[in-house]
Amino acid sequence: MKLGHVVILLPVAALEDLSLVQDRDETRSLLSAWTVPFHPAVLTSAGKIPHWECLDYFTVRDAAAESLLLVPTINDPAAEDGPIGEAIQSGALVLRDLSDRKVAIETVLAAVDPRPGDLPFDQLDAELVADCLAVGYCHLVVELLTHRRSYMGSLNSHAFGEAMLRAAEAVMQGRSEDARDGIQEAFDTLAQAREDFFLTETSLLDLTLLAPGIACDTLRADLAGEFPTNVLASGRSLEMLAHEHPATLDALRTAVDRKTAEVVGGEFDESPLSLMTPESILANFVRGLAAHEAHLGRRPVVFGRRRFGLAPIVPQILENLGFTAAIHFTLDGGRFPTTTHSRILWKGDGDATLETLSRVPADAADARPFLRLPEVLDEAVDLDHAPTICFAHWPGQGSPWYDALRRMSRYAPAVGQFRKLTAYFEETSTLGQPQTFDPDGYRSPYLAEAVEKGQADPISRWVRYHARRAACEAIGGLTCMTHLVEPSPSPSPSPSPVTTFDEIRRDIDDRVDRVENDSPDAAARLDQQIDDALGEAARRMARALAGKPDSAPAGRLSLNPCSFGRQTANVEIPGMGFVWVDPKAMAEQPADEPTIAKKLFRRKNRPRPLMAEENVLRNDLFEATLDPTTGAIHAIHDYRTRGNRLAVQLALRMPEARGPDDDETAYTIMAAERIEAENDGRREGRLVVGGRLVDRRGNRVAGFVQTLVARRGCPVLEMDVELQPDQEPGPDPWRSYYAVRFAWDDASAELHRSVNLTSWPTEADRFESPQFVEIRNERRRTTLLTGGLPYHRRFGLRKLDSLLIVRGETARRFRLGIGIDLPHPIAAAVDFLTPRLAAIESPRPPRDSGWLFHVDAPNVLATGWEPLVHEGRLDGFRVRLLETEGLGTRLRLRSFRSPRAARQTDFLGETVQELEIEADWAAVRLKPREWTQIEVDWAASG
Numbered sequence: 001m002k003l004g005h006v007v008i009l010l011p012v013a014a015l016e017d018l019s020l021v022q023d024r025d026e027t028r029s030l031l032s033a034w035t036v037p038f039h040p041a042v043l044t045s046a047g048k049i050p051h052w053e054c055l056d057y058f059t060v061r062d063a064a065a066e067s068l069l070l071v072p073t074i075n076d077p078a079a080e081d082g083p084i085g086e087a088i089q090s091g092a093l094v095l096r097d098l099s100d101r102k103v104a105i106e107t108v109l110a111a112v113d114p115r116p117g118d119l120p121f122d123q124l125d126a127e128l129v130a131d132c133l134a135v136g137y138c139h140l141v142v143e144l145l146t147h148r149r150s151y152m153g154s155l156n157s158h159a160f161g162e163a164m165l166r167a168a169e170a171v172m173q174g175r176s177e178d179a180r181d182g183i184q185e186a187f188d189t190l191a192q193a194r195e196d197f198f199l200t201e202t203s204l205l206d207l208t209l210l211a212p213g214i215a216c217d218t219l220r221a222d223l224a225g226e227f228p229t230n231v232l233a234s235g236r237s238l239e240m241l242a243h244e245h246p247a248t249l250d251a252l253r254t255a256v257d258r259k260t261a262e263v264v265g266g267e268f269d270e271s272p273l274s275l276m277t278p279e280s281i282l283a284n285f286v287r288g289l290a291a292h293e294a295h296l297g298r299r300p301v302v303f304g305r306r307r308f309g310l311a312p313i314v315p316q317i318l319e320n321l322g323f324t325a326a327i328h329f330t331l332d333g334g335r336f337p338t339t340t341h342s343r344i345l346w347k348g349d350g351d352a353t354l355e356t357l358s359r360v361p362a363d364a365a366d367a368r369p370f371l372r373l374p375e376v377l378d379e380a381v382d383l384d385h386a387p388t389i390c391f392a393h394w395p396g397q398g399s400p401w402y403d404a405l406r407r408m409s410r411y412a413p414a415v416g417q418f419r420k421l422t423a424y425f426e427e428t429s430t431l432g433q434p435q436t437f438d439p440d441g442y443r444s445p446y447l448a449e450a451v452e453k454g455q456a457d458p459i460s461r462w463v464r465y466h467a468r469r470a471a472c473e474a475i476g477g478l479t480c481m482t483h484l485v486e487p488s489p490s491p492s493p494s495p496s497p498v499t500t501f502d503e504i505r506r507d508i509d510d511r512v513d514r515v516e517n518d519s520p521d522a523a524a525r526l527d528q529q530i531d532d533a534l535g536e537a538a539r540r541m542a543r544a545l546a547g548k549p550d551s552a553p554a555g556r557l558s559l560n561p562c563s564f565g566r567q568t569a570n571v572e573i574p575g576m577g578f579v580w581v582d583p584k585a586m587a588e589q590p591a592d593e594p595t596i597a598k599k600l601f602r603r604k605n606r607p608r609p610l611m612a613e614e615n616v617l618r619n620d621l622f623e624a625t626l627d628p629t630t631g632a633i634h635a636i637h638d639y640r641t642r643g644n645r646l647a648v649q650l651a652l653r654m655p656e657a658r659g660p661d662d663d664e665t666a667y668t669i670m671a672a673e674r675i676e677a678e679n680d681g682r683r684e685g686r687l688v689v690g691g692r693l694v695d696r697r698g699n700r701v702a703g704f705v706q707t708l709v710a711r712r713g714c715p716v717l718e719m720d721v722e723l724q725p726d727q728e729p730g731p732d733p734w735r736s737y738y739a740v741r742f743a744w745d746d747a748s749a750e751l752h753r754s755v756n757l758t759s760w761p762t763e764a765d766r767f768e769s770p771q772f773v774e775i776r777n778e779r780r781r782t783t784l785l786t787g788g789l790p791y792h793r794r795f796g797l798r799k800l801d802s803l804l805i806v807r808g809e810t811a812r813r814f815r816l817g818i819g820i821d822l823p824h825p826i827a828a829a830v831d832f833l834t835p836r837l838a839a840i841e842s843p844r845p846p847r848d849s850g851w852l853f854h855v856d857a858p859n860v861l862a863t864g865w866e867p868l869v870h871e872g873r874l875d876g877f878r879v880r881l882l883e884t885e886g887l888g889t890r891l892r893l894r895s896f897r898s899p900r901a902a903r904q905t906d907f908l909g910e911t912v913q914e915l916e917i918e919a920d921w922a923a924v925r926l927k928p929r930e931w932t933q934i935e936v937d938w939a940a941s942g
Helices: 025-037 040-046 079-087 103-111 124-151 156-171 176-193 216-224 235-244 248-259 278-296 314-319 373-383 400-408 421-427 445-451 458-483 496-509 521-546 584-590 594-599 825-833
Strands: 005-009 051-054 067-072 093-095 203-209 229-233 263-265 326-329 343-347 353-357 388-393 417-419 554-560 566-568 569-572 578-579 616-618 622-626 633-638 647-653 669-680 683-692 700-711 715-727 737-743 748-755 759-763 764-770 772-778 781-785 791-793 799-805 813-821 840-843 849-850 853-856 860-870 873-881 889-896 899-903 910-916 922-925 932-936
Touching: 005 040, 005 229, 005 860, 005 899, 025 067, 025 103, 025 400, 040 124, 040 373, 079 124, 093 647, 124 176, 124 314, 124 400, 156 176, 176 400, 203 400, 203 421, 229 235, 235 278, 248 263, 248 278, 263 421, 263 910, 278 314, 278 458, 278 860, 314 326, 314 353, 314 566, 314 932, 326 421, 343 700, 343 873, 353 421, 373 388, 388 400, 417 594, 445 772, 458 496, 458 825, 458 860, 458 873, 496 521, 521 554, 521 683, 521 772, 521 840, 521 873, 521 932, 554 566, 554 569, 554 584, 578 594, 616 700, 622 700, 633 813, 647 669, 647 700, 647 715, 683 899, 715 737, 715 799, 748 764, 748 825, 759 825, 781 825, 813 825, 825 860, 825 910, 853 860, 853 873, 860 932, 873 889, 873 922, 889 932, 899 922, 922 932
Parallel strands: 005 051, 005 067, 067 093, 203 229, 203 388, 203 417, 229 263, 326 353
Antiparallel strands: 343 353, 554 578, 554 840, 566 569, 578 849, 616 622, 622 633, 633 647, 647 737, 669 683, 683 700, 700 715, 715 813, 737 799, 748 759, 748 772, 764 791, 772 781, 781 813, 791 799, 853 889, 860 873, 873 932, 889 922, 899 910, 899 932
């Protein structure tokens, strides 16, 4: 048939009334209906561009047999019966099934007769045909956009139609250059119509996702052209390409060199960043940047990740690693703060700010965002100072409508201009006011994802990670101290044990994402390696301090690799220091009268009670009372304030719980079968409670053994919990789990939690806090030392569940602590996690006690120590300091040798500022939660 009229029938009388929110099939149908008529054969046969009409007012015209009617499924089927049936009877070609545009085009072409042009349909230039279809889609976007603004289009329809007809005829006759000229003119006309209402050009950003298992052939095809592409890739993904798909890596490197592609990323693995320590995060970045340099010859300057993992600590890490911008969104679940504006200044810990893209991308493989594009563009121009639309997709997974936008970019910015991210940040402006996001604004999907995927140990993997990481930081501190005090230190660390230590640290971080590598046997081997490395580091430090072995009698040497003081066996050890105890003095001190007890528990003419008695456990700082029936902690009191601090119990939240979240009947009840008191002189007391958990009908669901330990002079009540579940929790880990439940009496108390080793207030009902949760009011603080247990759920104002076992969890034993009025919770939490080093038999050092380094601000934690080597000479040290409590601080950093110079550097070693030297210390200023690196050069020894 010879086409005379091409009509798109819509269920509206005005284009601005068309609803752009449709389901997938209806969206594809509408987009196909509008673009099929822009095929060169259809345009040439009809001799004009298509137009749309309202279905309700449509009437069959003369020459109906030459009509092509496109009826998308958004129309009411009942409204189609009359006019559509009449058109079909009159010989018109009516297309209703338009969900597959390719099939629809084939149907129309099969009906076109005579064939327009000189070339058979199968010999037409496919690229030019696709360009014409792209014009059709952009025509729809511009028409909808301008009608939303003025209730009438501003498009020069005559000029646009003439250009498209010339282009179509040229395509049908094989005149490629003439066809491109016509398409160019059509796109220019569309761009002019948009600019009549929108002077600000919209930035379009392509984000191509790279991950193991991607379709490498399609990635090479995406990179072959001149289209501005941003490839989101981790260091591990690049290593995978290098080993398995070197040709694809070559194509990526070539596109980066041609400046048509840019790699966005920076990390080696997209690990669960919000649950990791700062040193672990930094190591991941350093490893990732090295992989980018090795495989691409350059490193990224824009940070981004696909997996969830954003936190307030990120901006300062990126700033210290030389990143110039970041992406503030992730693509695999979870919740993160969003803003109205696309470009913001993201302000994080330490007042670090970074240029950031916060516009959440649309799925380029889904048709629905492309129908809504006019609406989104209209809102962006009104509300966004830098209108931006971002599209994310896997290689080769875009939709035909995304392909249309990519093709548009070759001609004119009819809808917007595609840019690489570095160009985007250079050519657009940012919102002047920095945006700060609380940790409560982020909610990770980690626990639910792990359970849904059937991963082993969704909870205890993090307990192991934090325990191992704490041990590693201890090894690092001891190793640094050893190299700085050895009589003849080597210019560079020896291969053993430092090389092994670096490998261990990497192995720990790798197991965060690869739980299958942490099987019981593999975990035992790694833990043994850590114990061996820690023991060897302590012995080397002892040898370095002792000097000549025969010069002094042997005693017991205790070491502290942390930057804060620690107490071990009644010995107070200074931070980054040591204490040597004469064995004769140890023998003379009564075992049941530790020095600290004499100071803190002096009562005349009264017998001291046992620390552990029936249902009661006490020391000189607190008293815990157990319920004799359940074995739960009924109350914890201190001796300074009145009132019960805390009640604690174990429970299973039942899988079939259907009531309100705070319904107590959803939980099991503890039933004690035995309570045993044990005392170790007057130094330590313990209560061991054995029993079962029963449901509300009295049926056993688990057995338990709970061991409570109190030590003289220690403000922490230790809890060792062992569960023997008979019933598995339900599939939703946030609604069914075994937990330690805490309740307190003050509804006005604030909760604080740990985030990357810093303290933050929280009001979230579900949150992550692997180090501590603190219940704080004006009079007292009760700190729950979670020992690496990361997941917690709050109910109302006075209850908290710390999750122990969810579906897939194999661990059955857990360790927690309850701290009474701990002044600095982060230090206490690190102390709780860091292994206590056994005292070493050692000759007497030059001094019985001392420190090698001293940080005089208790709210500042030293996270990493390294010796400084200049020109082969050991000449100082490097330390990373973290302010943990949100307080600006001026501190004095001292070492056992006087400083000659000190400077603050970024994490690449570049000097940020020189520091003031006063006497034997360097003055350091830290902003709230700032993490910084300090280098100190020693004065020449004299």
